[in-house]
Amino acid sequence: MALIVHKYGGTSMGSTERIRNVAKRVAKWARAGHQMVVVPSAMSGETNRLLGLAKELAPGKTADDYNRELDMLAATGEQASSALLAIALQAEGMQAVSYAGWQVQVKTDSAFTKARIESIDDARVRADLEAGKVVVITGFQGVDEAGNITTLGRGGSDTSAVAIAAAMKAHECLIYTDVDGVYTTDPRVEPDARRLTTVSFEEMLEMASLGSKVLQIRSVEFAGKYRVPLRVLSSFTPWDIDLKEEAKSGTLITFEEDENMEQAVVSGIAFNRDEAKISVLGVPDKPGIAYHILGAVADANVEVDVIIQNLSKDGRTDFSFTVHRNDYAKTIDLLKEKVLPTLGAADIVGDTKICKVSIVGIGMRSHVGVASKMFRVLSEEGINIQMISTSEIKTSVVIDEKYMELAVRALHKAFDLDQPAA
Numbered sequence: 499m500a501l502i503v504h505k506y507g508g509t510s511m512g513s514t515e516r517i518r519n520v521a522k523r524v525a526k527w528a529r530a531g532h533q534m535v536v537v538p539s540a541m542s543g544e545t546n547r548l549l550g551l552a553k554e555l556a557p558g559k560t561a562d563d564y565n566r567e568l569d570m571l572a573a574t575g576e577q578a579s580s581a582l583l584a585i586a587l588q589a590e591g592m593q594a595v596s597y598a599g600w601q602v603q604v605k606t607d608s609a610f611t612k613a614r615i616e617s618i619d620d621a622r623v624r625a626d627l628e629a630g631k632v633v634v635i636t637g638f639q640g641v642d643e644a645g646n647i648t649t650l651g652r653g654g655s656d657t658s659a660v661a662i663a664a665a666m667k668a669h670e671c672l673i674y675t676d677v678d679g680v681y682t683t684d685p686r687v688e689p690d691a692r693r694l695t696t697v698s699f700e701e702m703l704e705m706a707s708l709g710s711k712v713l714q715i716r717s718v719e720f721a722g723k724y725r726v727p728l729r730v731l732s733s734f735t736p737w738d739i740d741l742k743e744e745a746k747s748g749t750l751i752t753f754e755e756d757e758n759m760e761q762a763v764v765s766g767i768a769f770n771r772d773e774a775k776i777s778v779l780g781v782p783d784k785p786g787i788a789y790h791i792l793g794a795v796a797d798a799n800v801e802v803d804v805i806i807q808n809l810s811k812d813g814r815t816d817f818s819f820t821v822h823r824n825d826y827a828k829t830i831d832l833l834k835e836k837v838l839p840t841l842g843a844a845d846i847v848g849d850t851k852i853c854k855v856s857i858v859g860i861g862m863r864s865h866v867g868v869a870s871k872m873f874r875v876l877s878e879e880g881i882n883i884q885m886i887s888t889s890e891i892k893t894s895v896v897i898d899e900k901y902m903e904l905a906v907r908a909l910h911k912a913f914d915l916d917q918p919a920a
């Protein structure tokens with residue numbers, strides 16, 4: 499008997515029919531003798547619907563202006579789906595109970611809409627498990643020190659599930675979703691994408707941070723920190739397939755490099771359309787410039803991603819960086835107000851129609867020429883590279899958004915990702 503955490507995403511919880519299927523699957527695991535904790539997302543579309551209502555009622559405001567209430571609102575989506583799942587489990591003849599994050603408690607900091615989990619009190623959940631109940635815990639939410647409901651950022655139910663698995667020292671955390679594992683790239687963009695049977699933790703971390711939304715980045719961080727065995731698999735297989743077969747399906751995130759691991763130089767391609775580029779033009783080229791610009795941005799709590807400074811000409815240079823699109827307008831306003839006058843720069847311009855495409859692979863460590871192959875492939879497709887950023891196991895480029903699919907497909911083919919790994 500083992501303690502297992504299942505997480506079901508929005509599409510998997512998308513209708514009463516699907517919730518019934520989830521209940522049957524969970525009941526199968528419980529009847530096989532496992533202690534089950536289940537973490538559902540809101541039903542698909544629900545979080546967007548709720549956030550849309552808020553936007554309608556607050557024209558001209560940004561989410562930052564009412565983020566406490568946004569969390570109060572958005573958390574209801576998971577509360578509803580959790581209660582529905584517990585009801586469906588009971589209808590299957592199981593003992594089941596659902597809890598909101600604050601009831602467990604899942605304690606977070608107070609950064610509304612992007613809170614971080616600080617601790618989880620598992621006493622109540624353990625008592626229920628010992629009493630033979632299936633425990634359903636809302637994904638995506640927690641409670642801060644002052645008792646406010648918080649949420650963990652979009653896609654945060656993954657993080658709830660892994661954090662709960664870590665706190666409870668679960669045997670495994672299974673992330674059930676609408677694809678049957680982690681692919682070489684998003685199968686919706688590249689139909690020839692291939693499922694990976696294993697992916698290393700480091701690669702998964704890069705892929706998640708570079709935009710592969712199959713797992714929220716913080717869930718991967720948690721899995722790494724607490725060594726939570728983590729698997730991504732499909733919720734769309736028939737619920738009554740053999741449990742042992744199901745337990746081996748999908749993609750396992752591995753922590754050790756072993757001989758079974760796929761040895762490709764590039765393992766996957768990620769892309770991200772959530773960023774925007776900002777350029778400060780005609781900046782005097784002298785010490786302290788990066789600090790002057792980016793310090794002001796950091797003070798406003800805006801995260802900066804790719805940065806580039808051009809060669810100077812006549813003592814002046816251009817300085818560009820990317821931020822999340824949600825922070826774009828705020829950052830431009832801030833720079834115009836605080837940095838332009840004091841820095842003596844010529845102008846500030848921006849571009850929201852960009853995307854970042856990245857190749858990821860631990861094999862890149864030991865192979866030279868991988869980045870240059872990427873640049874060659876893009877040039878052969880006539881795609882202009884605006885910015886580049888590299889690390890040991892990834893190379894990212896910022897390009898015009900309209901070339902995203904072309905770039906992903908060309909790179910996927912050039913790096914033989916459609917072929918089984920050697």
Ligand code: ADP
Pocket residue numbers: 506507508509510539653674675676677679680681682683684685686709710711712713766
């Ligand atoms: P859930 O609602 O279950 O959390 P998400 O929509 O958050 O599901 O994540 C699953 C989606 O992630 C898939 O439908 C797929 O389009 C997308 N995705 C992006 N990159 C990848 C990848 N490398 N492998 C698999 N899916 C990916």
Ligand code: ASP
Pocket residue numbers: 507508539540545546575637638651652653654655656
């Ligand atoms: N419901 C939340 C969202 O749509 C959290 C999640 O699904 O993981 O982002």
Ligand code: MG
Pocket residue numbers: 507653656711712713714
């Ligand atoms: Mg998700």
